[in-house]
Amino acid sequence: MIKISLRHFLVIALIFLTAGRTTVIAQSPTSTLITRDPAKATIYTNDIKNFWIAFDSLTAGYKNNPFDDFYIKKGSNGVLHFMDHNRIVNADTLLATVVNRKQDYLKIRDNSLKINEVEKQCRVSYYALKYLYPKAVFPPLYFVIGRFNTGGVSLPTEQIIGAEMNEPGNIPYLVAHELIHANQKIPYKYKILLEQCIIEGSADFLGELISGKIPSTAPYIYAKGREAVLMKEFIRDMNLGENDDFDYWLYSGPRKDDRPADMGYYIGYAITKAYYDKAIDKSKAIADILNIQDCKDFLNKSGYLRQ
Template identity: 50%
Template structure:
């Protein structure tokens, strides 16, 4: 039930993002909004002296990013206050983390410009650095890219994370809901995000995937048409030592293979962002051909019948 709820939330976010029309199409217009960090620390420093909840003001003054983070993450000022009191030392670790954000801002503008080259239709959302309850490192919302600043101990990897979330704003992937669809959505965001930033954000999953490729590809062929996401996205059953979100890895590998097979690379990026039929996309990628042929042979079916 929890997995289905997560997927429904993602579908809602995706559809809302696609309907967003007020983002700039100029990569140099990228907005970095950090006022929520200042407001958070003002509230934090009032905790010992205030008789009430100082985070009420933080919420009231909040940017659209705080509002986007509220419903499923911050919840309300009382929920935030309770977690901050309990984890004061953990929050303190991020107090000065945004001091070097200006250098990252220049880097992100370059990443945005790279996407504009590969995908001229790209839209560029604002980026909000907010404080939540240690339950999210970041998300794509209709308001823009929202970063959970309390989870940052430094700015290493922030450009890659923003690049990944940026791609979700460009995606319009349709077709029947199944494991394959969601894996190429996440893996595609990783692939294009890495292409424009040069940074990989899921190193543990990718290392495990490469080390266990044969076993995982066989399993994925058995599972990819199902609506059961366990062990591939958003959690594992603990049946083995796999990390969470191996679907990012296999979605990346499928996308990479598709990209490599296309002569017109710029056109390939547009096609990756606008997949209409995930099964046909998989077929054209050729990545799992050997495993699909083996699977179909065991079922006495043809290769083409799989798709």
Template identity: 35%
Template sequence: MKTILIALFFLQATFSFAETIADVKFNKGYDNIAVSKSSDLVLKLNLQKGVPYQVLVLQQGIDIMLILADETNPKIQEMDSPNGRFGFEILEFVPKETKLFTLTVRKFEEETNADKGVISFYIKKFTPKEIALKKQTEKELAIENTKNVLTLDIDHFWEAFDKLKICKNHWDSVMCIQNLYLDKATDGLKDFIRVRNFSAEGFVNTLTKLPKYYASVRPFTYESKKSEPLIQEVFDKLKDIYGNFKPFKVCFAIGIHNTGGTVSDRFILLGTEMITACKYVDFSELGDNWKPSDTQKEPNIPLSIRGIVAHECIHTQQKSKLSPNAVVCNQLNSCIHEGAANFIGELLTGTTNYSAVNEYGDSHENMLWDEFKSTLCSGNASNWLYNGNTVKDRPADLGYYIGYRISQAYYTNASDKRQAIIDIIDMDDPLTFLQKSGYDQQKKN
């Protein structure tokens, strides 16, 4: 028995460091295969003409690239996503003829990369039925992508969510999310995937941790579709008050509970599972800090979304770079950007989604400003923004309030209100903007 165990261990170790896997099975997961800088891993694939194949290689501590080749072409495709040492490399291919191909998994040569690591992989061979569904989805997406407000990703997510119930193992679940949700992404979700580095693995891990949360938030995510006319009102008002308006779109998608809203260069991207969560959602897997107060009003999700979009749409218009003459002042700059989005968003809608932050800020304004000013140009704003997991004894994100009050002071003191709106949105010199707002002088008085 001891000899057999030693032989099995040797066989497993040999496979883990093997340079070639000659008979790769499709629609089957291969886990925890070692990769190092000393040798490539070569997969030999017998591919059929006209059949789509999808290769997913999960990087687990090492950054790799994929190189697809045949006997006549040493590089048919090469794939290296900018996701570092973790996450998926995905390669898709439809052969023009039936023959043997090789897929090389090669360590990416970079000083910051690990010398060795582990990868797992799965190669999907699509069935005729799946190919037909892909073509149908392409037609649906062509229509959806022409819209200003995209919501189809919500339906695709819950379709995948329902199919998870019949998945037999982890790879089944990963491929379910990949093929039924991420592969069917609208243009907006494609941006979301890139901006937030979403992966099927990340979704499966999150859904495993938060099944009650996602199941309970589901009916409220559909409510977001009712907000489309309200979003159009925000578009129209912003065009009217801001002469430098640049068109953009809105995408409602389901994320991994780490982003309520962000932007790309063409979309407002909304994590619908977060922005529609209300007191009727099961927060037990997240803890008490996430649960809304039972005393809050009945949720009006479309109106709440209108406020979120009004805030985020200002981010689509703001400048990402400072003026060449500006002094770098990161903390102030970041907080003015967020506060300006709140202030202009309030002008657009007449309401705010930040009442708790504003109420606390109004009661402690002088103290907050003195504290903020003492670290005015800190390299980051982590003590003032996006600090819900670390802040204690007061509301998170009070930098929104500081930036709001500076923007409000600038607007109040301006004789030309229309120009003031342009100045606030186009702000690219935070220290000069603060000085012109008169806010600090106002606090001294």
């Protein structure tokens, strides 16, 4: 994996320390403002507080559905979009999940309330991306609590993190990954294996560059010493068609032997790293990676297949 240079760290720290005091709530909870200024980017956590108000009201015997009154009706765009995409669904569905999994929610309560403690670390990645890619944009970031079915999602107008699915210590790295997705301009065609691996793997690569770590390291640990074998298997499975089979490579599909899920993230990372390492102009390489228009062409230019 790559490491951030000392020069990058010093520049990032200097920018961050001279930027002035930032706040967790930079905009209103329903704002869809996308900014180019890291200091003004929304990082909104009040939905977590509202969730626990609703949770405690339920425990206290509140007669109506407290998740409707105290969480959803008062919710940010993050909460609303978690409903739109069948994650929360509606107040009754959320209530049923909380009742059935009350102990699971209690286990994550303390960690969810610590989200504010990592806000500054998340914002450092914003400054790092701004430094490395001046055209970067920063959508509002919302932390919500759902039904244990989504860890994070990047939409065109906002990023949403499911606090119940993530340890606070790992959140800055997940946020960095999702921030890269928000800045990618890679044309999306469903079910093309090469394209999807590059989309996810390049988000890991650049996310690591701006934050220092990858949110899920299991595929990378497994890949050590197996790089050549994995490359051959991927080339075999990479049909470059319109309806590729994601099995064994993406989104927790079937696994071969003892390998972890989502090995395609590693493949996309390796292709991206090969391209970046070859580039003389690293700033241009970062811009190229964020604006890939032809993934097959990018693969060929990376030199990955000739390693």
